[in-house]
Every structure is written in structure tokens, then in C-alpha cells.
Amino acid sequence: MHSERGEAWGVVTAGVHGLGRAISERLAADGLSVMATTRHPGAASAAWAAGVSEQSGVLVRVVAWDPARPDSDAGVLERLRQDAQAVRVLVNNAGPFHRRRQPLADVAPEALAQLWEGNVAGGMRLTQQLLPWLRARGDGRIVNLGCVGSGAASGWTGRGAYAAAKAAVASLTRTWALEEAPYGITANMVCPSDVHARDKERADFGRHRPHGADVAELVAFFAGPGSRFVTGQVVEMAFGDRPRLKPGERTLSPAADLLPQGAQVRLARESEIYEVVDVRTEGAAVEYLVRPPVGEPRWVAGSRVRRLVGSSPP
Ligand SMILES: NC(=O)c1ccc[n+]([C@@H]2O[C@H](COP(=O)([O-])OP(=O)(O)OC[C@H]3O[C@@H](n4cnc5c(N)ncnc54)[C@H](OP(=O)(O)O)[C@@H]3O)[C@@H](O)[C@H]2O)c1
Structure with missing residues (x-):
């Protein structure tokens, strides 16, 4: 909770729909005035902003911005100059x-250019331009959105360009820090790992699978005063949304690294510990050659493989 309710602003890019909406609403509830960007402002987004403003008691504005269009930056800065004395959070x-x-x-x-501009270049540009605002108060916060595996620059079969863009954002995050x-x-x-489309804008916490509110909670922590000594962190929200997962294990999510040779794994519906001997990929499909304690290795689909956390090699 911020002490000077409404005085400082948070800018949330793509903050009108999807996870951005949950984040905007959460920051407003915490007492930040919010400037939410969208490529397509209109009556619906204005009505949403008015509703959030009424509920939270802080100003909520919608402003046109497109990460792929540097000429749209000026509009955000102009609106901030009009409405905001201070910007604390981006x-x-x-x-x-x-x-x-x-x-x-x-x-x-x-397609590569769109992913790069939308995920990397736009945010980099806006961050540069908001730095004077963020620096002025001495307690500025930058929070970037990545995906599982971004911090390790993991490969992601079939989604490599997106994964590379998010890995770049992880590196930028650490340098900004x-x-x-x-x-x-x-x-x-x-x-975050996958949030279902229908759950992105939900303001309640998901019990068995993540909602937008769960992601917004962590964003709010990094945006808030309690995280002042936490910086340069790339934090995964790999949700416990897989009911067969046992403690100490995690499923091989599509965004995770391919498992290295020698990794210890368990297979779905089996209790034995296997060792990864080889891996092959075709398009989006991943298969592992796994060796049981006794017997011959066999190929199994990656979706059946659960890595034993802490098994070597890392
Ligand atoms: N949802 C997930 O499961 C998940 C998982 C991992 C990471 N993330 C990350 O979390 C962030 C929000 O994800 P989300 O799922 O809420 O996104 P989304 O539903 O795909 O999109 C949310 C908003 O982003 C804007 N957007 C979409 N495509 C764009 C483009 N080509 N260029 C510029 N803006 C575009 C749009 O806003 P306007 O039309 O209003 O401009 C859209 O309404 C993203 O950085 C995403 O990579 C999401």
C-alpha cells in the first residue's frame, strides 16, 4: 500500500486488456494513479478506466501507445506532463x-520484428524516456514481464523468437538494475507460465490455476515499497497447476530447457527413476530416450517426463 494515495503514477503498457488489466487494477487498488496504454483507445477502455477510478479512488487514464511506433511515445509523455506530478512505477x-x-x-x-518491437524495443524506449521521472523520486520501480525460462535464456521449441525476445528483456532488466x-x-x-485467456483479467486469486490477480500480486510487490532492497531479479511463476505434480518435481514445461543427458526424471504414472540418455525434437514435439534402473532405454514423449528437481547435472 502506498502512503501518498494517488499522488504517484504507475504506467502499465498494454494495461487495458489481458494480464495488463489485472495489473492496472491492482496498482490502482494499492493507491497508485494509473496510466494504462493501449494501441486502440476508445469508449470501452475509457469506461473501464472510469470504473476502476471510481472503485479505487485514484485517477486511471488510458493513453494510445504502440510499442512498434516510436512516434506514439510523445503522446504518453504529454499525458503524463498534463496529469502526473510523479511517476514511480513502469x-x-x-x-x-x-x-x-x-x-x-x-x-x-x-514476425521477428513484431516480436522484437513489441517485447523489447518498445519497453526499452519507454523506459529510457521515463527515467527522468523515475529517478526524480529516488524510489522508482521498473517491472518487466517475461515468461518461464527467460532468466536462463532457455530455448523453446517452436517459440524460439518469442523466447529470445523475453531473454533479451531479462538481460535488460538486470542492466537497468x-x-x-x-x-x-x-x-x-x-x-508467469500459462494463464488461460479467460483468467487473465480476473481480479480474484486462482485456487487451482493462475488468474491475472496472481501475476498482479507479484508485480505489485515489485512495484511497492516492500521490495526496495530487491532488484535485478527474474522471478518465475511456474504455477502448481498440474495436479499430478509431486513435491520436489516439476513438469517439463514447454518453456523450460531441454533436459540434459544424465538428468534424473520420473515418468507420468510410473514411480521408477529414469536417466535421460538422449533427446530428439521434431517441430514442437520433444522425445527423450530414458534409461530405467534395469533394462533397455526407450523413447518417451516429453509431456510424460517430470524432472526431479535437484538431480544432477543441473
Ligand atoms: N498470458 C500468459 O499466459 C503469459 C505467460 C507468460 C508471459 N506473459 C506475458 O505477460 C504479458 C501480458 O500477456 P497477456 O497474455 O495479457 O497478453 P495478450 O492477452 O496477448 O495481450 C494483451 C495486450 O497486449 C497488447 N498486444 C497484443 N499484441 C500486441 C502487439 N503485437 N503489439 C503490441 N501490443 C500488443 C494488446 O493491447 P492493446 O490492443 O490494448 O494495445 C493486448 O490486449 C506479455 O508480456 C506476455 O508475454 C503472458
């Missing part, structure tokens, strides 16, 4: 994703 949430899996070999330059520390600014990254 949440770089905008981040296009390509739902269709595609091997890197087939990714068109235009280093370079802006003298100004009291922290920079951290929140990396």
Missing part, C-alpha cells in the same frame, strides 16, 4: 506472442 507488460508454433527456420523477418541503483530505482522481471 510496468513493461506489452508483449506480443505468436500462438502458432513455428521452428526458427521458418520465422519471417516481419545495475545502472539505475544509484538513483534508487529497482528493476525486476515477473515470468
Whole structure:
């Protein structure tokens, strides 16, 4: 909770729909005035902003901004000059994703450019331009959105261009943290695993699978005063949304690294510990050659493989 309710502002890119909406609403509830960007402002987004404003008691504004269009930056700065005395938080949430899996070999330059501009370049530009505001107060916060695996620059079969863009954002996050520390600014990254489309804008916490509110909770922590000594962190929210997961294990999520040779694993519906001998991929499909304690190795689908956390090699 922020003490000077409404005085300081938070800017949330793509903050009107999806996870961005849950984040905007949460920051407003915490007492930040919110500037939510969208590429397509209109009556519906204005009505939403008015509703959040009424409920939270802080100002909520919608402003046009497109990460792929540098000429749209000026509009955000102009609106801030009009409405805000101080900007304390920037949440770089905008981040296009390509739902269709595609091997890197087939990714068109235009698609790569869209992922790069939307996830990396736009946020980098806006951060640069808001730095004077963030520095001025001595307690600025930058929160970037990544995905599972971003911090380790993991490969992701069929989604390599998106994964690479988010890995770049993780690196930027860490450099912002280093370079802006003298100004009291922290920079951290929140990396959720999959949030169902219908759950992104939900303001309640998901019991068995994540809702937007769960992601917003961690963003709010990094945006709030309690995280002032936490910076440069890339934090995964790999939700416990897989009911067969046992303590000490995690499923091989598509965003995780391919398992290395020698990793110890368990297979779904089996209790034996196997060792990974080899891996093969075709398009989006991953298969592992796993060796049981006794007997011959066999190929199994990656979706059946649960890594034993802490097994070696890391
Ligand atoms: N949902 C998940 O499961 C998940 C998992 C891991 C990471 N993330 C990350 O969390 C952030 C928000 O995700 P989300 O699922 O809420 O996103 P989303 O539903 O795909 O999109 C949310 C908003 O982002 C803007 N957007 C979409 N495509 C864009 C493009 N090509 N260029 C610029 N803006 C675009 C749109 O806002 P306007 O049309 O209003 O401009 C859209 O309403 C992203 O950075 C995403 O990579 C999400």
C-alpha cells in the first residue's frame, strides 16, 4: 500500500486488456494513479478506466501507445506532463506472442520484428524516456514481464523468437538494475507460465490455476515499497497447476530447457527413476530416450517426463 494515495503514477503498457488489466487494477487498488496504454483507445477502455477510478479512488487514464511506433511515445509523455506530478512505477507488460508454433527456420523477418518491437524495443524506449521521472523520486520501480525460462535464456521449441525476445528483456532488466541503483530505482522481471485467456483479467486469486490477480500480486510487490532492497531479479511463476505434480518435481514445461543427458526424471504414472540418455525434437514435439534402473532405454514423449528437481547435472 502506498502512503501518498494517488499522488504517484504507475504506467502499465498494454494495461487495458489481458494480464495488463489485472495489473492496472491492482496498482490502482494499492493507491497508485494509473496510466494504462493501449494501441486502440476508445469508449470501452475509457469506461473501464472510469470504473476502476471510481472503485479505487485514484485517477486511471488510458493513453494510445504502440510499442512498434516510436512516434506514439510523445503522446504518453504529454499525458503524463498534463496529469502526473510523479511517476514511480513502469510496468513493461506489452508483449506480443505468436500462438502458432513455428521452428526458427521458418520465422519471417516481419514476425521477428513484431516480436522484437513489441517485447523489447518498445519497453526499452519507454523506459529510457521515463527515467527522468523515475529517478526524480529516488524510489522508482521498473517491472518487466517475461515468461518461464527467460532468466536462463532457455530455448523453446517452436517459440524460439518469442523466447529470445523475453531473454533479451531479462538481460535488460538486470542492466537497468545495475545502472539505475544509484538513483534508487529497482528493476525486476515477473515470468508467469500459462494463464488461460479467460483468467487473465480476473481480479480474484486462482485456487487451482493462475488468474491475472496472481501475476498482479507479484508485480505489485515489485512495484511497492516492500521490495526496495530487491532488484535485478527474474522471478518465475511456474504455477502448481498440474495436479499430478509431486513435491520436489516439476513438469517439463514447454518453456523450460531441454533436459540434459544424465538428468534424473520420473515418468507420468510410473514411480521408477529414469536417466535421460538422449533427446530428439521434431517441430514442437520433444522425445527423450530414458534409461530405467534395469533394462533397455526407450523413447518417451516429453509431456510424460517430470524432472526431479535437484538431480544432477543441473
Ligand atoms: N498470458 C500468459 O499466459 C503469459 C505467460 C507468460 C508471459 N506473459 C506475458 O505477460 C504479458 C501480458 O500477456 P497477456 O497474455 O495479457 O497478453 P495478450 O492477452 O496477448 O495481450 C494483451 C495486450 O497486449 C497488447 N498486444 C497484443 N499484441 C500486441 C502487439 N503485437 N503489439 C503490441 N501490443 C500488443 C494488446 O493491447 P492493446 O490492443 O490494448 O494495445 C493486448 O490486449 C506479455 O508480456 C506476455 O508475454 C503472458
